[in-house]
Amino acid sequence: MKIPSTGLVVFVMLVLGVSQGTVAQDQFSHIQAEGATQILVDNEENLILLYPEEAVLRKYLAPSYDSILVFGGASQLQDGMVHPIKAVLFSRQDIYVLDESLQQLILLNKDFSEVGRISLQEEAFNSPNVDLSDGFQAIDFAIGPGGAVYLINQLDAQILKYNSFTGIEWQFGGVNYGDGSLQSPVSIGIDDQQLFVYDSELEKVILFDLYGNYLSTFSHESSGAWKYQGKLQGRLFWLDGQQLWLTTHQSGRSSIFSVKTDFEDIRAIYPFQNKLYVISKNQVHLQDISAKQEE
DSSP: OOOOHHHHHHHHHHHHOEEEEEEEEEEETTSOOTTOOEEEEOTTOOEEEEETTTTEEEEEOTTTOOOEEEEESGGGTTTSOSOEEEEEEETTTEEEEEETTTTEEEEEOTTSOEEEEEEHHHHHHTOTTOOOTTOOOEEEEEEOGGGOEEEEETTTTEEEEEETTTEEEEEEESTTSGGGOOSSEEEEEEETTEEEEEETTTTEEEEEETTSOEEEEEEOSOOSOOEEEEEETTEEEEEETTEEEEEEEETTEEEEEEEEOSOSSEEEEEEETTEEEEEETTEEEEEEEEEEEOO
């Protein structure tokens, strides 16, 4: 799919705040992205795509991307995955995968070999530090400094912090947490020592520090489902179907604004250096940004 150059230049100027620059884009036509809901890029520029319905994670190896490593699938159900819903790069090489059906975190190394599993329900229910009287069902996670894992518990709207050495350490959020109360948290991300939790019922993003202390709240105008994506040129951003939503800081205040793009059916975006990798219309697109950012 060819993207009009004018639309791309406008997009880059809005996102990066640049005065001039050039933009190039490419498409990986031989990469099968149908059914993929997430894309990651490791520090060797290999592309990692997650296919929940196939229960597969595929790694397309740079630079040609015609060699593939595969983890999961029907042939590996005993030791593989059933319904993986999110993957997170750790230390830019290893990968944590959350299997929603198994309620496990699966750790893979850069060769796509499994090196460990964490039974989340076992860890949660055996922990003396948390109250799980309403049950436990992890639906999203983020990884913090030192490998700490922050999990959304769908059944009580709380966030649990897990450490591989001490297990579940504490929980926060939920319906009775003051300004940081949550009703239906569905997505979590971490950046700059802050946790970003999107609550679909409140239609807000609630910020906490890494100890669970409430910091602030963002609201937005979209009625779509947000997914925390990451950081682009110093700005945090999320994806909502056809639009990118970005944070901006002016006069000491934070706010969120939307940026329309010329991509259609956007399902995932991942930033890497000066590039954007986009899954759109069952294809993987590369948007290569070369621009001089305003001081």
